[in-house]
Amino acid sequence: MSIPHLELSQVGMEFPTDNGPFVALTDVNLRLKQGEFVSLIGHSGCGKSTVLNIVAGLYQATYGGVILDNQEVNSPGPERAVVFQNHSLLPWLSVYKNVELAVKQSKQKRSKAEIREWVEHNLELVHMTHATHKLPSEISGGMKQRVGIARALSMEPKVLLMDEPFGALDALTRAHLQDSVMEIQAALGNTVIMITHDVDEAVLLSDRIVMMTNGPSATIGEILDIELERPRNRIEMADNPLYNKYRHQVLQFLYEKQRKVEPVFQNNKNNKKAQSSSDAA
Template identity: 75%
Template structure:
C-alpha cells in the first residue's frame, strides 16, 4: 500500500446519555492512502456516521487520534468537505451562487475572473453548467445532489466525505451519479470516504470496503480489497464472476458473521444478567 495519508489510530468514541455512557466506537484503526476510495458499510447503529463526523472534525474522539497529511484533525476545516444525503443547498441562491459561496471560502483574495472559472469548472465536472441561474426548487433531486458534490469539490478538499450521497435518489439517477463520481475521482484523484448501505454501490466505487461490526462498541470487522480494474463499467461487471465473488464476501460479513457476533453478545449479556 502507498504512504499513509489519513490515519485513524485507536479511535474510540463515548457519548454521555441519561443512562450513563454509551460506547459507540472502540479501537478503530484505519490507514488510507492518498487517492483511495473507501466505503464504510454495516448495519444501522454501527458507528459509520460517527467515524465520518470524527474525520470531518465535527466531533472529537474520546480516545485515539486522527492524522491527515501529517497534521492532527482537531476541528472542522475546508480540507475535509462533506456531501450529505440531503444536498443542503441554500434555497435563495442560484446553482452558481451556491458553489461560488464555497469557492470564496478558500479563494478570499482571488479575482472575480478566477472565482468564476473555478465555479464553472466544478459545475461542468458534475454536468450542471447548463443550470447556472436556476434556484434549487427549479431542478430535480439528482441535479441538486450534483450541485452539492460540485460545492464540496470546489473547496479542493484533501478528503471528500460522503454520507449516503445517493440514498434518496431513484435507481437510474443514482446509477448516473455513481458513474459521474467515478469519472470525477479518476480526474481529480481525491481521497474519498463514503458511507453506504448498498453493497453493489460499495463494490462498484471502492478501492477498499471497510465493514463495521454491530454496535454498541462497534469497530472494524473486516476490510475487503476491491481489485477490479478501473475504469469500471457496471454493465460489464454484471457478468463478471469476480465482481459477484466480492459482493458475496460483503454480504457474508453483513448477514452471516455479524449474526453470529450478535448472538454471542446476546448470550454473554444473558449470562451476566443471570449471574447478577
C-alpha cells in the same frame, strides 16, 4: 512502512447519556493512501456516520485521533469536504451562488474572474452548467445532489467525505451519479471515504470496503481489497466473476452480523411477551 495520507488511530467515541456513557466506537484503526476510494458499510447503528464526522472534525474522538498529512484533525477544515445525503443547498441562492459561496470560504485567494471560472469548471464536472441560474426548488433531487458534489469539489479538498450521497435517489439517477463520481475521482485523484448501505455500489466504486461490526462498541470487522481494473463499467461488472465474489463476501459478512443481532432481538421480544402475560394474569 510509508507514512499514510490519512490515518485513524485507536479511535474510540463515547456519548454521555442519563445511564452513563454510550460507547459508539472502539479501537478503530484505518490507514488510507492518497487518491484511495474507501467505502464504509455495516448495519444501522454501527458507527459509520460517527467515523465520518470524526474525520470531518465535526466530532472530537474520546480516544485516539485522526492524522491528515502529519496534521492532527481536531476541527472542520476546507481540506475535508462533506457531501451529505441531503444536498443541504441554500434555497434562496442559485446553483451558481451556492457553489460560489463555498469557493469564497476556501483558503485560495481568487479574483472575481477566477472565481467565476472555477465555479463554472466545477459545475461542468457534474454536468450542471445548464442550470447555473436556477434555484434549488427548480431542479430535481439528482441535480441538487450534483450541485452538492460540485460545491464540495470547489473547495479543492484533499479528502472528500460522502454520507450516503445517493441513498435518497431513484435507481437510474443513482447509477448516473455513481458513474459521475467515478469519472471525477479518476480525474482529480481525491481521497474519498463514502458511507453506503448498497453492496453493489460499494464494490463498484471502491478500492477497499471497510465492514463495521454492530454497535455498541462498534469497530472494523473486516477490510476487503477490491482488485478490479479501472475504469469500471457497471454492465460488464454484472458478469465479472471477481465482482460477484467480492459482492458475496460483503453480503456474507453483513448476513452473519445480522444473525448475531436477531436472537437478541427475539429474546427481548419474547421476554416482553412473557412479562405482558404475567401482568395480565
